[in-house]
Amino acid sequence: MAYAIKAEIEDPQAETLVFAAQKTMYGGKHIAEGDIVFLFASENEGGQGLFARGIVTSSKAIPRRPDLERQTPRVSITIRRTALATKRLSRDELKRFKDWNDGRPETELNFKFYRQATNKIVGISDGAAAFLEEFFQHP
Numbered sequence: 001m002a003y004a005i006k007a008e009i010e011d012p013q014a015e016t017l018v019f020a021a022q023k024t025m026y027g028g029k030h031i032a033e034g035d036i037v038f039l040f041a042s043e044n045e046g047g048q049g050l051f052a053r054g055i056v057t058s059s060k061a062i063p064r065r066p067d068l069e070r071q072t073p074r075v076s077i078t079i080r081r082t083a084l085a086t087k088r089l090s091r092d093e094l095k096r097f098k099d100w101n102d103g104r105p106e107t108e109l110n111f112k113f114y115r116q117a118t119n120k121i122v123g124i125s126d127g128a129a130a131f132l133e134e135f136f137q138h139p
Helices: 105-115 126-133
Strands: 002-007 016-025 036-041 049-062 074-084 120-124
Touching: 002 016, 002 105, 002 126, 016 049, 036 074, 036 126, 049 126, 105 120, 105 126, 120 126
Parallel strands: 002 036, 016 120
Antiparallel strands: 002 120, 016 074, 036 049, 049 074
16 A cells, blocks of 8 residues: 655655654555655645655654544654656645545545645555656656
8 A cells, every 4th residue: 555645845855754743544544664655745834735755764653642532643754755746736636526436546635635634644545656656757
């Protein structure tokens, strides 16, 4: 399984990116060392959407707090960037994909990232991962 993260990105050119205590949804809590992750710079934080692909080099679950009845699982991860996107993909390109049951990778990404617009790590389908690979130059 591949993953995607939408978060505030301070330096999109950084070779290593660290994300502390990130919210997870849609299976994102299972992210582990060696997993492929697609990185989206959050538009809520001034970012431009998909900008890179990387490999998780470390992953650590954040323990649940016993004083909270309901809480979203969180993880801290480190990612080594392996490629920069060569084409644009952001909320603007995905917002028209609203038929939640059409099976399109664009719709899956719109649903998981923008239906609830908080920053998060999400698990994505093989189809969505293949779609995202199209945004990277291959030799």
